[in-house]
Amino acid sequence: MTKIKELIGTVCFILITCIALAQTGKIKGKVTQRDHEDVQAATVSIPKLKKSVKSTISGAYELTDIPYGTWELEVRFVGFHTLKKMITLNSDSLEQHIELSEKSNTDLDEVVVSGTMKEVSKLESSVPVEVYTSKFFKANPTPSLFDALQNINGVRPQLNCNVCSTGDIHINGLEGPYTMILIDGMPIVSGLSTVYGLSGIPQSLIDRVEIVKGPASTLYGSEAVGGLINIITKRPENAPLLSLDAFGTTWGEISADVAAKFNVGKKAQSLLGINYFNYQHPIDNNNDNFTDITLQHRISIFNKWNFERKDNRIFSLAGRYVYEDRWGGEMNWGKKYRGGDEVYGESIYTSRWEFFGTYQLPIKEKILFQFSTNGHNQNSVYGNIPYLADQYIGFGQFTWFKTLGRHDLLTGLTYRYTNYDDNTPATASAGNIALNKPTQTHLPGLFLQDEITLNGNNKLLLGVRYDYNSIHGSILTPRLNYKWNSVDKNNVLRLSIGNGYRVANVFTEDHAALTGAREVVFMHALKPETSWNGNINFVKKIDAGTTFIGLDATAFYTYFTNKIIPNYDKDPNKIIYDNINGHAVSSGVSLNIDVVFANGLKILAGATAMDVYNTEEGKRSGQMFTEKFTAVWNIGYTFKGIGLTADYTGNLYGPMRLPLLSATDPRREYSPWWSIQNIQLTKHLGKKIEIYGGVKNLLNWTPNKGNPFIIARTNDPFDKKVQFGTDGQAMVTADNPYGLTFDPSYVYGPNQGIRGFLGFRYHLFK
Incomplete structure (x- = not known):
């Protein structure tokens, strides 16, 4: 008799679980940053279910058809720490507001690629890499990236002529020819363009700038003697x-x-x-x-x-x-x-x-x-x-x-x-x-x-x-x-x-x-x-x-x-x-x-x-x-x-x-x-x-x-x-x-x- 009761209990539990899993609801809310400003285009996802959405202009998001249960919610946005949070859905709708914290320029979790040619966090990189996001450059708007680098420690845009205002980039006191300029990892800016081609890179398209100080010739060859700047x-x-x-x-x-x-x-x-x-x-x-x-x-x-x-x-x-x-x-x-x-x-x-x-x-x-x-x-x-x-x-x-x-x-x-x-x-x-x-x-x-x-x-x-x-x-x-x-x-x-x-x-x-x-x-x-x-x-x-x-x-x-x-x-x-x-x-x-x-x-x-x-x-x-x-x-x-x-x-x-x-x-x-x-x-x-x-x-x-x-x-x-x-x-x-x-x-x-x-x-x- 006891075994029959245990069997009935097990069957009931399975049935209840199946019914619960069959039920679905939605998770909604807003994504903001510390000063309560709405974050647009943040990725909100439940990785295990392979479901994701982008936050709207007002920071709003809504994930639908989510089975009842406990799930890990993940929120990502460029320039901010990735947030992971366990949430439990047991009703038709769950309201979950997210507040992201902005990364700093010394943040160890920032993703970099310049030091080892692969995406790793600054913590995991064996090569020291400095990262400056597009928001950093907005604090002092300039007509070109050449001028924008003036507020980075150890990096100086050097004018070479009082008449035509051409110049190059110095890293740790070394002249411009010792600095390699990359765009998306490609050696685009070199030779003639180290003097004449540093202007004209649209800042609205820049996600971040990575800087490696010191020789990088092992990966990037000639010119990367003093360091490199990867746009x-x-x-x-x-x-x-x-x-x-x-x-x-x-x-x-x-x-x-x-x-x-x-x-x-x-x-x-x-x-x-x-x-x-x-x-x-x-x-x-x-x-x-x-x-x-x-x-x-x-x-x-x-x-x-x-x-x-x-x-x-x-x-x-x-x-x-x-x-x-x-x-x-x-x-x-x-x-x-x-x-x-x-x-x-x-x-x-x-x-x-x-x-x-x-x-x-x-x-x-x-x-x-x-x-x-x-x-x-x-x-x-x-x-x-x-x-x-x-x-x-x-x-x-x-x-x-x-x-x-x-x-x-x-x-x-x-x-x-x-x-x-x-x-x-x-x-x-x-x-x-x-x-x-x-x-x-x-x-x-x-x-x-x-x-x-x-x-x-x-x-x-x-x-x-x-x-x-x-x-x-x-x-x-x-x-x-x-x-x-x-x-x-x-x-x-x-x-x-x-x-x-x-x-x-x-x-x-x-x-x-x-x-x-x-x-x-x-x-x-x-x-x-x-x-x-x-x-x-x-x-x-x-x-x-x-x-x-x-x-x-x-x-x-x-x-x-x-x-x-x-x-x-x-x-x-x-x-x-x-x-x-x-x-x-x-x-x-x-x-x-x-x-x-x-x-x-x-x-x-x-x-x-x-x-x-x-x-x-x-x-x-x-x-x-x-x-x-x-x-x-x-x-x-x-x-x-x-x-x-x-x-x-x-x-x-x-x-x-x-x-x-x-x-x-x-x-x-x-x-x-x-x-x-x-x-x-x-x-x-x-x-x-x-x-x-x-x-x-x-x-x-x-x-x-x-x-x-x-x-x-x-x-x-x-x-x-x-x-x-x-x-x-x-x-x-x-x-x-x-x-x-x-x-x-x-x-x-x-x-x-x-x-x-x-x-x-x-x-x-x-």
């Missing part, structure tokens, strides 16, 4: 249907970013972005008869496609076209004077196209084929000196990801082809300088990486790369990384040592070689530069009640051999290029502090102290255009009651050595301490519109302060009245009391004073 664009499925960001300044600058998403069929999504910048108002506040900043007219079009494939295999394509017309010079310059010696102007026409993509092979193993190709046409004149150049680069790479026990393996096979041609001695025939001979470089390579998980707290990464340069021969670049994290994962220590190399092309990298103000001299055939780098990085996360504190400290040391340093001092009429007969060193320490308070106050600050010098024939000298100290800050506060956010951003730079033309040159040999500071207010109007405005360069700082002049001999830019001695030096005369020649290379900071700005943003989601 990750948005995935179409995560982007709004339409977004617009436009602003203008009191100087007459107009900048606009427009992006739109659309579907083609059920398996293709596309993201289209247009960037436009226009400045056509010559200003001469320092009264030297030269434009203070360069006039520019630029348009850039970017298009990215993602295709859905079986088993979620990757297939994406993207392309970009940039055209820019910029000029600077004497205030009365016009296009009729282009290339002549009557009125001085520097006029640059840039036309550039790029195409790149990623395709995962339809096989069981994870093998990716990545490719990129770009063409760059440069039509420039510097006074009466023309610089005409064409560059074409093709790149292909196979990568194979394989996990074997504790070994996470990555193997890559690469090939890069570069065709470069210009009208300078760089591409002239050795036997006949009048005969043009374009440079063609073939660079096949092979790399292998093994990331070994020793245990839950320790990882070891071993890597090696072999390249064969068709001009310079074999190049080997190894690296070793070690990572330790505490049990609570709030402390991470990383040690790394690695080798880097760079094959130099002076005429695509050093604008001073093109200005026409000095003669370019090569003492010998340039050899590839090599470097060894050591890094110690420590990251600590502190949860102090309702306050989050993140610390990120790094000590670095890089030792160069065969370094190429332009010599401005030996002859004021020449720039002499040669591999140094000695060594060069870049060393220092940096610290980032990230503090987030519960009341909405956020502080991100950083400082770097460094010593960059070269030693040749026993003589040590500091590197030009390199500061010993730099600091940045980004302080934001949201007034929740009125929906207003205030952002105060700025940077501070220590003195740097500058090129003087003679012993009687009255300009400062070292720059002073200088700072650019900005303030911005942003007001949210509903869910779709933001109005923002503020003041840039609050201190009204410009480099001419404390100097009698910045550009030498602006009254005689073609040196028609300069008298030269038998030694080739400019002579001191009544018309030339300092014995100078025309030279715009004395530049270390932007020459644009205080200005106001006003703009608006519009975002339309489903």
Whole structure:
């Protein structure tokens, strides 16, 4: 009898369970962030049931046909911590509101790809990677990514010419040619574009920017000696249907970013972005008869496609076209004077196209084929000196990801082809300088990486790369990384040592070689530069009640051999290029502090102290255009009651050595301490519109302060009245009391004073 009762009870339980499972309901609610602002396009899912929806404009979501029971609810949104929560549904409807917390820039859970070429959290990455989301750059809106990087610790946009305002990116004091710029992991920005192509990347399409400081040549090859900057664009499925960001300044600058998403069929999504910048108002506040900043007219079009494939295999394509017309010079310059010696102007026409993509092979193993190709046409004149150049680069790479026990393996096979041609001695025939001979470089390579998980707290990464340069021969670049994290994962220590190399092309990298103000001299055939780098990085996360504190400290040391340093001092009429007969060193320490308070106050600050010098024939000298100290800050506060956010951003730079033309040159040999500071207010109007405005360069700082002049001999830019001695030096005369020649290379900071700005943003989601 007892057994019969047990059987009946079991049957009843099964029947009740089946009835319960047959019943379904819905889960609904809103997704917000800490200040109760609605979060649009967040992914709300129950992974076990493979059900998911996107939150609406108002942050609302609704999951339907959910069986009664207990399930894990997961909410994801870019820039915020993933929330996982157990919920129980036992009625027709369950209301569940979700509040997401924003990630900080030192967050250990942030996803990165640049350090090891695969998506991992910052915690799991054996290589230290800094991540800056698109929201970070909105605190100080700029017309280009080049300008936006000024508020990142250890990274400095360096202007290389007072007249045409071209520049490059310095990392830890190393010049622009040592920094590799990637778009979605592809080496797009290189060669000519390190000087001319950094502008025109639509910021509305940027998801985040990842920065690796120190050599990354083992994975990325030449140019990644000082570090790399990887610009990750948005995935179409995560982007709004339409977004617009436009602003203008009191100087007459107009900048606009427009992006739109659309579907083609059920398996293709596309993201289209247009960037436009226009400045056509010559200003001469320092009264030297030269434009203070360069006039520019630029348009850039970017298009990215993602295709859905079986088993979620990757297939994406993207392309970009940039055209820019910029000029600077004497205030009365016009296009009729282009290339002549009557009125001085520097006029640059840039036309550039790029195409790149990623395709995962339809096989069981994870093998990716990545490719990129770009063409760059440069039509420039510097006074009466023309610089005409064409560059074409093709790149292909196979990568194979394989996990074997504790070994996470990555193997890559690469090939890069570069065709470069210009009208300078760089591409002239050795036997006949009048005969043009374009440079063609073939660079096949092979790399292998093994990331070994020793245990839950320790990882070891071993890597090696072999390249064969068709001009310079074999190049080997190894690296070793070690990572330790505490049990609570709030402390991470990383040690790394690695080798880097760079094959130099002076005429695509050093604008001073093109200005026409000095003669370019090569003492010998340039050899590839090599470097060894050591890094110690420590990251600590502190949860102090309702306050989050993140610390990120790094000590670095890089030792160069065969370094190429332009010599401005030996002859004021020449720039002499040669591999140094000695060594060069870049060393220092940096610290980032990230503090987030519960009341909405956020502080991100950083400082770097460094010593960059070269030693040749026993003589040590500091590197030009390199500061010993730099600091940045980004302080934001949201007034929740009125929906207003205030952002105060700025940077501070220590003195740097500058090129003087003679012993009687009255300009400062070292720059002073200088700072650019900005303030911005942003007001949210509903869910779709933001109005923002503020003041840039609050201190009204410009480099001419404390100097009698910045550009030498602006009254005689073609040196028609300069008298030269038998030694080739400019002579001191009544018309030339300092014995100078025309030279715009004395530049270390932007020459644009205080200005106001006003703009608006519009975002339309489903």
